[in-house]
Amino acid sequence: MPQPRDLTPFIHQVSALVDAAMKAGADDADAVTVHGQARSVSVRLGEVEGIEASESEDMSLRVFVDGRVASVSANIAADPDILARRAVAMARVSPRDPHQALVEPELLVSAPQDLDLFDPTDVSSEELRETALAMEDTARAMNGITNSGGASASAGSGGLILATSRGFLGHYTRSGFGRSVSVIAGEGTAMERDYDFSHRLHFSDLDDAETIGKRAAERAIKRLGARQIPTGRFPVIFDPRVARGFAGTLAGAINGASVARKTSFLRDKMGEIVANASITLTDDPLRLRSPGSRPFDGEGVAGERLVMIDKGALRHWFLSHSVAGELGLKTNGRGVRSGSSVMPSSTNLAIEPGERSPADLISAVSTGFYVTDVFGPGVDLVTGDYSRGAAGFWIENGALAYPVAEVTIASNMKDMFLSMEPANDIERHFPTASPTLLIGDMTIAGK
Structure with missing residues (x-):
């Protein structure tokens, strides 16, 4: 794991849901499937504490009827016609929302880029166990380490499939490999805990187990006294x-949803100096082989690299289509699916x-x-x-x-x-x- 997953059934189902919604009377509709699979092994004091494996697929249909919107969730075996009729019936009795709508066709990405997000390397549970033990053994062997908080290794993949009534159909999958260890130095009331980890999209980019274990131990030992x-x-x-x-906090403060709801301390600062001139904050969804990358957002828009704060001056909000509508702006491709809703979020965010x-x-x-x-x-x-x-x-x-x-x-x-x-x-x-x-x-x- 991760193994390439056959997405054909999901692609057929999201397309069928959109078609069924339009036949049921929707003005517009989109359907999305978020899928994932993962395997992890955790150890402590040289013994395996847990082995976990999981698979998931969450599907939702969103329909728009006369300025009203409703969403329903289902599994892949759901009958598209029944689900569509239910969603349309719900929308017809929902309050109007002038900002909820599908993205205009000209904003949709026509040819999603390959961003090198998926590594098919198969890592067995036994390999994960050996890696976790190696991290912990290395850390515990360091003079001054007296106990362990445990170590874990994981591998998995996940992705998104999106279809809309405006002609968009796209999907992407990303892999993920992780290693982490936590150890304790000292004894009694003088104990100190610290940790280290590595998480990458590609298996070959991971830090090796011994390096992670050594760094965790050194950090814990340095905290003694x-x-x-x-x-x-x-x-x-x-x-x-x-x-x-701090980068994450800054992203929350310039999230368009927070601005629209007046819950950000920077809500009135667009175009103004909000940070030292040495601070530039960028966000880039199209960086190759990067954990926050995506060839399109949760609404089918391909975002571009943005300088959110340029030498201290605030230049952009993070915007999805509906939030942009509330603010009288245009989406910048930062919409993220959260259940059946879409909210803006950062991608590959960096304080330069x-x-x-x-x-x-x-x-x-x-x-x-x-x-x-x-x-x-x-x-x-x-x-x-x-x-x-x-x-x-x-x-x-x-x-x-x-x-x-x-x-x-x-x-x-x-x-x-x-x-x-x-x-x-x-x-x-x-x-x-x-x-x-x-x-x-x-x-x-x-x-």
Whole structure:
């Protein structure tokens, strides 16, 4: 697994659903199938804890009747005619929604690109077991590691098939391979936990098991002897695996759905400076071999690379067709199917790298905090308020001095983005990517 899946029955069914809906009296209709299969093995302390395998296919039909819309879900064995009549009957008694409609034919992609999203490598359960054990064994062999939170390895694939009454029929499938391990260093009240992982579309791109295990162990060991730090205002530097969360938060704030519902702290900032001039945020659905890529969105539109924030200035919202209609705009191909609805979302999102290295950012801070982990919800997209628990390392005289735990960092996202500087490191193996980030001033609540 993953193995190429025969999509013919799904293609026939979504086409039949659309045809049946039009015969039942719909003005327009689309049908979608989201399918997936996965296998995973988890281990702990040298023993297999679980072996899981799953397959799924979720199908839905959406119909439009006289400015009204309704959706129904079904399995592949459902009778198209019965399902279509039910959907049309529901739509006729639904309230009108002037923004719900199919995308105009001229916006539909005519020839979806091959983005190299699928790897047919077959990974057996035994291979997954051996990989998980190798990660854990490597980590546990490191001096200072006293326990394990477990390790897992997985392989799977999934995709989407979409048909519309306006002539679109397309599908794509992507694979996914993952490895992760969590370990504990120290004993008693001095224990510290950390982890590492690798997830790629192509099996050959995965980090090897021993490297992942070693990195997880080293991270846990470095956290031993953690202290609290003084309360005050200091520069804060975020490790890339934490910094990715800021890219995601920024994406939520410039999501057209949040803007339309007035639940974003950036809802009135289009065209204005919302971040430091060193911050450029891009989104690219057509990057080859990338986890957030797709040849078309959930409505059949091929998005293009967009510079969402250009040198600090806000240039675009993430838009689906209906959300774009609410805002008086045109979709930019960011619609994502969520059950029977379509909402905008990012694809391959990245805060683009800056000019200074992470070491340069650290060396320029005389006293500050390098964050490697955050926890707690603590982000309010309506006001921009930010407050989260954090752990990492204290910076003294431009160098990491000692591990830190049990502190809270706080500020407002508006101020944080305006003082943010990216380093020149970035890994684009994630659908949301970011380099190391420096924020010039935050409140730290310590001892």
